Amino acid sequence: DAMVIQNPRYQVTQFGKPVTLSCSQTLNHNVMYWYQQKSSQAPKLLFHYYDKDFNNEADTPDNFQSRRPNTSFCFLDIRSPGLGDAAMYLCATSRDWRASGTSQETQYFGPGTRLLVL
Amino acid sequence: GNSVTQMEGPVTLSEEAFLTINCTYTATGYPSLFWYVQYPGEGLQLLLKATKADDKGSNKGFEATYRKETTSFHLEKGSVQVSDSAVYFCAFHTDKLIFGTGTRLQVFP
Numbered sequence: 239d240a241m242v243i244q245n246p247r248y249q250v251t252q253f254g255k256p257v258t259l260s261c262s263q264t265l266n267h268n269v270m271y272w273y274q275q276k277s278s279q280a281p282k283l284l285f286h287y288y289d290k291d292f293n294n295e296a297d298t299p300d301n302f303q304s305r306r307p308n309t310s311f312c313f314l315d316i317r318s319p320g321l322g323d324a325a326m327y328l329c330a331t332s333r334d335w336r337a338s339g340t341s342q343e344t345q346y347f348g349p350g351t352r353l354l355v356l
Numbered sequence: 357g358n359s360v361t362q363m364e365g366p367v368t369l370s371e372e373a374f375l376t377i378n379c380t381y382t383a384t385g386y387p388s389l390f391w392y393v394q395y396p397g398e399g400l401q402l403l404l405k406a407t408k409a410d411d412k413g414s415n416k417g418f419e420a421t422y423r424k425e426t427t428s429f430h431l432e433k434g435s436v437q438v439s440d441s442a443v444y445f446c447a448f449h450t451d452k453l454i455f456g457t458g459t460r461l462q463v464f465p
Binding site for chain 1: 388390392397398399400401402405445449452453455456457458
């Protein structure tokens with residue numbers, strides 16, 4: 239089945255120690271998104287890629303960075319995690335709706351990686 | 357600005373009860389509307405969607421109708437099950453997904 243895969247499902251890191259979360263997809267979608275979701279809140283978009291074109295949300299801290307080496311993979315790097323960065327991180331994909339119209343903008347989410355910062 | 361307003365939870369129901377979760381939106385134009393469901397410890401799953409006025413999205417017994425005149429997209433199910441216990445997010449798409457705050461549904465046997 240085509241899907242969005244996130245590994246690991248749970249990640250523990252230490253305060254200030256860099257951590258990388260991974261996302262891969264078999265849907266061949268050219269748009270990939272990273273969201274942060276804190277307890278009992280809606281997901282908050284951090285950034286997204288149209289192919290290799292990176293788009294950062296204005297309020298995403300500099301501590302968060304991303305890499306997309308190819309269509310299938312996307313990484314979220316947290317350079318110096320603080321206690322406030324403990325959250326669920328969700329990866330999502332979609333087709334490029336800009337050219338194809340409203341039928342293409344459905345986002346498909348992975349299961350998430352829960353990050354714990356000690 | 358763009359926003360989604362959902363009824364606050366938790367919504368607590370007995371099995372086989374009727375469910376309504378209200379959702380209204382403020383947006384420019386007529387965006388596609390979505391309901392996503394999040395089971396405990398999981399990511400979001402698309403439950404249903406509607407792309408234009410008067411469209412009805414449906415899946416797994418859930419339904420929602422795109423009401424342009426009231427800017428609403430209320431989620432309904434005729435008979436809930438314990439397995440429907442989850443958090444439900446209403447959302448619409450402009451240049452990105454705009455989510456509501458989520459409504460937790462708890463269904464008891």
